[in-house]
Amino acid sequence: MTTVYVIEGRRVTGLESFWQVIGEAVNGPGGYFGRNLDAFADCLSGGFGTPDGDDFVIEWRDHDVSRRALGHPETARELRLRLARAHPSHRNRIRTELAHAEAGEGPALFDRLVDIIRETAPGVLRLR
Structure with missing residues (x-):
């Protein structure tokens, strides 16, 4: 079964809110999934809430809103x-x-985050 983690792009108003949104998407309220680009890449590698293996998807909804906020x-x-x-x-x-x-x-930051996801966990990102 594939687990889908949803990033609600309208909630991303800057980098700090991105860390909150991705942390909550993966690990629930107050959850952690990185607070800088290197830590984010480490979290994507597994062991910080994501299922082992390739059985998860990150669905980034309203990513155009996030793209502007992280421009x-x-x-x-x-x-x-x-x-x-x-x-x-x-x-x-x-x-x-x-x-x-x-x-x-x-x-921009949005591009860097997308690149990190694509490089660290190929195939898991869906931009909606």
Whole structure:
């Protein structure tokens, strides 16, 4: 039997709300399923609420709403936060990413999340 985890895209208003929505979709109210991109990829690998194997689907409803909420402005906001706490050796790379995001260029957070799902758990994502 395939388990379907539903991301209600209209509830995603930024990255913080995405973590809440995906955590609740997979693990119920107050559930955890990552709070950063690396942790999210780890959770998708199994052992954090998803069934073992390939018997689950992530259905992202109203994904266009989420795409807008997780677009370049939100990406730039998150990069500014990362820059403020980054190790000096990472700051130039983050500044470059920030400049691209502020110019509306390059992958936005939505794109990064979709890529992580597709790379870590191929075939489980349904965009609706």
